[in-house]
Amino acid sequence: MSSDRRTAVAAGVLFLVTEVAAIAGLALYQPVLDGAAGTLGPGAATSAYFGALCELALATAVIGTGVVLFPVVRRRHEGMALGYACLRLLEAAVIAVGVLCVLTLVTLRQEAAGAPGAEPATGGGAAGADRALVALHDWAFLLGPNVALGLNTALLAYMLYRSRLVPRPIAVLGLIGGPLICASAVAVMFGAYAQVSLPGGALAVPVFAWELALAVRLIAKGFEPPRPKTAEALQAGLAPAEGSPAALRA
Numbered sequence: 173m174s175s176d177r178r179t180a181v182a183a184g185v186l187f188l189v190t191e192v193a194a195i196a197g198l199a200l201y202q203p204v205l206d207g208a209a210g211t212l213g214p215g216a217a218t219s220a221y222f223g224a225l226c227e228l229a230l231a232t233a234v235i236g237t238g239v240v241l242f243p244v245v246r247r248r249h250e251g252m253a254l255g256y257a258c259l260r261l262l263e264a265a266v267i268a269v270g271v272l273c274v275l276t277l278v279t280l281r282q283e284a285a286g287a288p289g290a291e292p293a294t295g296g297g298a299a300g301a302d303r304a305l306v307a308l309h310d311w312a313f314l315l316g317p318n319v320a321l322g323l324n325t326a327l328l329a330y331m332l333y334r335s336r337l338v339p340r341p342i343a344v345l346g347l348i349g350g351p352l353i354c355a356s357a358v359a360v361m362f363g364a365y366a367q368v369s370l371p372g373g374a375l376a377v378p379v380f381a382w383e384l385a386l387a388v389r390l391i392a393k394g395f396e397p398p399r400p401k402t403a404e405a406l407q408a409g410l411a412p413a414e415g416s417p418a419a420l421r422a
Contacts, residue, residue: 176244177394183240184390187383189233194317197226198368201274204281205309209302212281220278227271231264241328244395248335252327259324266316273309277302314367318357325379326350337395342385349378 200223203216238260246253280301329346332338356375365371 179240179244180390180394183237184387186233186236186240187387187390190230190237191380191383191387193226193230193233197223197230199223200226201309202368204274204277205306207281209299211284212278217278217282220274224271224275227267231267231271234260234264234267238324244337245328245331245335249331252331256324256327256331259320259327263316263320263324266312266320270309270312270316273305273312277305277309280305310367314357314360318353318360318367321379322350322352322354322357324350325353325382329382338386338389339396342382342389345378345385346382349380349382353379 200219203213204220204223207213207216238257242253242257245256325346327350329343329350333340333343333347352375356372359365360367360372
């Protein structure tokens with residue numbers, strides 16, 4: 173197996189991990205995020221801990237895709253390849269902020285529930301801190317797996333489209349999905365609909381389909397082989413055209 177083939181398989185597996193971990197993490201977090209301030213339902217803490225593990229796996233896989241793909245895409249677009257890796261790192265950092273918010277929220281609610289004679293916090297500083305952590309998680313979820321994801325999706329899809337490393341229909345799916353999820357994040361920001369809602373889910377489908385299609389393609393077939401002209405140019409170092417001054421000097 174060639175180096176590029178191993179890279180393609182690794183990237184494909186990491187993209188699949190991001191899909192599974194993102195969905196599982198969101199599902200496991202919801203009981204805590206939807207719960208009343210100062211209360212922690214049965215099993216909610218355990219669910220949140222498993223959700224945190226899923227989100228940490230998601231952040232690791234997000235960084236991994238940027239690192240693994242960088243040596244391949246930099247051959248054609250070095251500057252944009254570096255930008256993609258940095259955007260993936262930013263996305264992972266924002267995801268980590270969301271994880272910390274949920275874990276801190278669980279700790280506060282456990283302490284409130286475990287205090288002797290304590291009543292569920294419904295107001296005051298404890299309830300305010302509770303609501304602030306939920307809001308911070310929601311903003312992290314909006315800016316990370318929505319805005320940052322949309323930007324790096326569009327950037328990677330553009331590089332793959334130009335370099336023809338994957339079939340162009342797959343790249344076009346990313347070029348559509350990236351801007352759509354960014355537009356959805358802006359709509360949520362201005363209150364058009366909730367983050368977790370039917371419109372938000374519908375606008376996230378193209379990005380989900382893009383990552384799934386890209387993952388399957390990379391695992392099954394790898395990158396497209398370079399065209400003969402491209403391969404020849406890379407080996408010859410883009411030799412000067414016949415009759416040009418550089419050719420005459422040679």
